[in-house]
Amino acid sequence: MKNKNILEVCLSPDLGGLELYMSNCSKYLSKEFNVYNAISKNSKLENYFKNEKNIFILKRKSSFSLFLALKLAKFIDEKRIDIIHLHWTKDIPNVVFAKKLSKRKPKIIQTRHMTMTRFKNDFYHKFLYKNIDTIICVTKALQEQVNKFIPKDIRPRTKLLYLGAKDEKLLNQEEIESFKEKLQVKNSFMVGLIGRINEFKGQYLLIEAMKLLKEKKLNIKAYIIGHAMSEEYLEKLKQKVIKYELEEQVLFVGFTKEPSKFMQACDVVLMTSKNETFGLVTIEAMRNGTAVIASNSGGVLEIIDDEKTGLLFENQNYEDLALKIEKLYKDDFLREKLAYLGQKKAEEQFDSEKQFKKLNTLFETI
The missing domain is CATH 3.40.50.2000 (Glycogen Phosphorylase B;)
Structure with missing residues (x-):
């Protein structure tokens, strides 16, 4: 009873x-x-x-x-x-x-x-x-x-x-490729930012970073996934994308009921919030076996060991964010190591x- x-x-x-x-x-x-x-x-x-x-x-x-x-x-x-x-x-x-x-x-x-x-x-x-x-x-x-x-x-x-974060069913390579095809990722390096779309979450930092990465002619696509808390803010982000001519590099997906699919498809998942209390998306991405880059503030400091289970970038610094994305774009071994050790830590502690x-x-x- x-x-x-x-x-x-x-x-x-x-x-x-x-x-x-x-x-x-x-x-x-x-x-x-x-x-x-x-x-x-x-x-x-x-x-x-x-x-x-x-x-x-x-x-x-x-x-x-x-x-x-x-x-x-x-x-x-x-x-x-x-x-x-x-x-x-x-x-x-x-x-x-x-x-x-x-x-x-x-x-x-x-x-x-x-x-x-x-x-x-x-x-x-x-x-x-x-x-x-x-x-x-x-x-x-x-x-x-x-x-x-x-x-x-x-x-x-x-x-x-x-x-x-719960244990997610991992997709096989064929399923991931099929999902990426729908998203028109092609052979690009895929970066994902998942969470409510509001200024606190820092989507604008990713757009600024993508401008710098495009100037370096790096083949990267960024997907912004989440529900817009403010249509005005979402419109500002879209205008910034147009201004920087990033329409093919930065895509808005909207809310999804299958975030784990996105996380597994991504090469890197970001957490760009100004001062996230915990950072649930971070541990979810780690459990899904994807490398993470997150702002060095708030609860993330209790989740990520820099250069071991993920990378930290300087809070609110889009130039440093761009450098960290570039680092994992160029270093497959490091990215795979961070993904593996991050997944292990998330399974043990989160x-x-x-x-x-x-x-x-x-x-x-x-």
Whole structure:
């Protein structure tokens, strides 16, 4: 018999690593617990819960709504929820007030995906954080930030738990060639940048780097894969591509449900974010057996050992990014070595099955 009732909460309207992690948590934890899910109406997560029975859809209009908190509190009591597991930082006020308004007073566990940059020592934040039982931090750096910025007397206990990537089915050479044919890669060196299209993710750095690489007459094609968070930003990127006459070298693919296919087809996968808290795409690419080049900032520093399991380029420096791409373009042996050792490290330290088992154990003890 399943002895605990868990409510997974993510009212974010977007669809990225954070939201998909919530969906994966729900699937994995439901093996051992009774899991319910609260998501926002018309959010992109709805597609991932289409056939779920234990789904609660809420209308979210602002960071805090008393009406929403009351509805959540009622649901908590009806389903006898023991633990609320939230993922999106903006959900904290609604979840905390729902806990206070409920009769059951469930434990709150937050998996924190975003960096913390300022002190939470005002009355409002003290009220919120003293009602959270545990903050799961996805990197050591993030755990240090939480310990630094939340006063000790109201700080929830912190646990380090890296995100994980699942073991992907590897395509054979024929399947990869067929996929590349559809993309019209031909005999070009293929570079991929996968993730939400917004300025923070740094797609513009790749375009600037590609301009330099084209000037050197290197046969490279770059594929930008992901959903556009801002049509205005996407248009700026496309105009930059036209301005630099890179229409044949830089291609926009849009959102894909098969990112692992792209990763395996690529010679190199990039992570160009300004300061990524973790960098899930990085470990996914490593697990798919592809060499990675990433910005030397944020959680990536806990994933990549420079020149061993991947390459690091100077944060926000597109000239250095271009040099690192060129390095792997010219050195097949190094690229294959980085891909092999990167895959090995990702299997050992960032396997989703291992990480979810740790999460499961944590929920059993709360």
